[in-house]
Amino acid sequence: xxxxxxxxxxxxxxxxxxxxxxxxxxxxxxxxxxxxxxxxxxxxxxxxxxxxxxxxxxxxxxxxxxxxxxxxxxxxxxxxxxxxxxxxxxxxxxxxxxxxxxxxxxxxxxxxxxxxxxxxxxxxxxxxxxxxxxxxxxxxxxxxxxxxxxxxxxxxxxxxxxxxxxxxxxxxxxxxxxxxxxxxxxxxxxxxxxxxxxxxxxxxxxxxxxxxxxxxxx
Amino acid sequence: xxxxxxxxxxxxxxxxxxxxxxxxxxxxxxxxxxxxxxxxxxxxxxxxxxxxxxxxxxxxxxxxxxxxxxxxxxxxxxxxxxxxxxxxxxxxxxxxxxxxxxxxxxxxxxxxxxxxxxxxxxxxxxxxxxxxxxxxxxxxxxxxxxxxxxxxxxxxxxxxxxxxxxxxxxxxxxxxxxxxxxxx
Numbered sequence: 001x002x003x004x005x006x007x008x009x010x011x012x013x014x015x016x017x018x019x020x021x022x023x024x025x026x027x028x029x030x031x032x033x034x035x036x037x038x039x040x041x042x043x044x045x046x047x048x049x050x051x052x053x054x055x056x057x058x059x060x061x062x063x064x065x066x067x068x069x070x071x072x073x074x075x076x077x078x079x080x081x082x083x084x085x086x087x088x089x090x091x092x093x094x095x096x097x098x099x100x101x102x103x104x105x106x107x108x109x110x111x112x113x114x115x116x117x118x119x120x121x122x123x124x125x126x127x128x129x130x131x132x133x134x135x136x137x138x139x140x141x142x143x144x145x146x147x148x149x150x151x152x153x154x155x156x157x158x159x160x161x162x163x164x165x166x167x168x169x170x171x172x173x174x175x176x177x178x179x180x181x182x183x184x185x186x187x188x189x190x191x192x193x194x195x196x197x198x199x200x201x202x203x204x205x206x207x208x209x210x211x212x213x214x215x216x217x218x
Numbered sequence: 219x220x221x222x223x224x225x226x227x228x229x230x231x232x233x234x235x236x237x238x239x240x241x242x243x244x245x246x247x248x249x250x251x252x253x254x255x256x257x258x259x260x261x262x263x264x265x266x267x268x269x270x271x272x273x274x275x276x277x278x279x280x281x282x283x284x285x286x287x288x289x290x291x292x293x294x295x296x297x298x299x300x301x302x303x304x305x306x307x308x309x310x311x312x313x314x315x316x317x318x319x320x321x322x323x324x325x326x327x328x329x330x331x332x333x334x335x336x337x338x339x340x341x342x343x344x345x346x347x348x349x350x351x352x353x354x355x356x357x358x359x360x361x362x363x364x365x366x367x368x369x370x371x372x373x374x375x376x377x378x379x380x381x382x383x384x385x386x387x388x389x390x391x392x393x394x395x396x397x398x399x400x401x402x
Contacts, residue, residue: 015248022255029262045271046367049375054273064363165273170364174301174357177366181383185278193273194367202330206340206377 041126043169047199055163064168068176069131073105082153134179143183164192295350297342302394303360353381
């Protein structure tokens with residue numbers, strides 16, 4: 001009895017399927033990646049060895065752009081609603097509460113706020129705005145008042161957490177930073193976080209020698 | 219699926235006088251394309267996780283501190299770092315007075331070399347009892363935010379427990395400016 005001869009199979013594998021999978025995954029990743037939204041204020045942050053990821057909820061974001069202009073942004077609409085009431089009362093402005101809530105950041109002196117809120121979102125560019133005045137040599141540091149308003153708004157919110165983030169540009173000068181820190185101190189915000197890019201811990205430094213878990217405490 | 223029948227049933231049985239053109243396979247080797255696909259995937263995965271911003275925590279002391287309270291640090295354990303424009307760094311140890319201003323006031327840089335501020339901090343830290351070691355950071359009005367963050371970062375890199383961000387005094391500011399002008 002002769003054995004049935006098995007036909008020789010080619011060792012070539014059809015790559016089409018694998019290729020399909022690869023590109024399916026690729027398109028999945030491209031589509032799900034959250035691209036950085038085009039920011040109204042362009043800021044290049046410095047880098048640090050801090051390994052804690054910046055919070056993205058309940059934030060008060062103070063931005064310093066490269067010219068030292070200061071902007072303030074919040075994400076919580078309830079807080080913004082409380083803020084607009086306080087500002088209207090304190091400053092005798094009749095701000096549109098809805099427009100105030102919709103605005104992602106504020107970057108003008110109080111006196112120009114009504115006009116500022118009328119600017120459509122697409123046209124808001126950090127370069128064209130004056131920023132919140134902080135230079136105490138040229139006038140009052142209005143950020144102190146802003147932070148005061150935020151402080152009151154958070155106190156009345158019934159124990160909401162507050163994360164103060166400071167996002168400064170590499171090239172901004174120290175006085176702006178100093179003014180922001182002073183404004184925070186004045187309102188008893190003694191803890192804040194600075195947004196940075198991650199950086200590797202230099203080999204051989206004291207932090208490098210420390211066990212990993214100690215780093216989290218800082 | 220996406221295969222094509224290229225065997226052309228019995229095409230190799232050539233008749234005596236019939237010369238047939240060689241049939242080229244229409245199959246394309248997809249291996250490089252798969253490679254490329256996965257390469258791009260890895261690229262995307264890596265870039266997305268890396269762009270995650272980190273936060274550097276800074277706790278401020280209460281402003282109510284009186285000047286008398288601030289001077290509690292031992293003179294021998296104090297390292298004062300001054301930041302000037304164009305990434306200039308200066309430092310001195312202990313106190314600065316008119317007699318030793320020129321000899322004690324030294325310049326450094328942000329690198330890791332012999333004259334880098336990291337080496338200086340590490341040296342000072344090694345030579346000082348841990349309880350006395352305090353770094354005082356005094357940025358002047360012309361230094362950048364990056365300089366400030368860098369120097370605060372040095373504090374965490376070198377695990378400096380006590381450091382303070384203090385306004386620069388007029389005398390020191392003048393010294394920084396004079397030294398910067400002389401260095402050019």
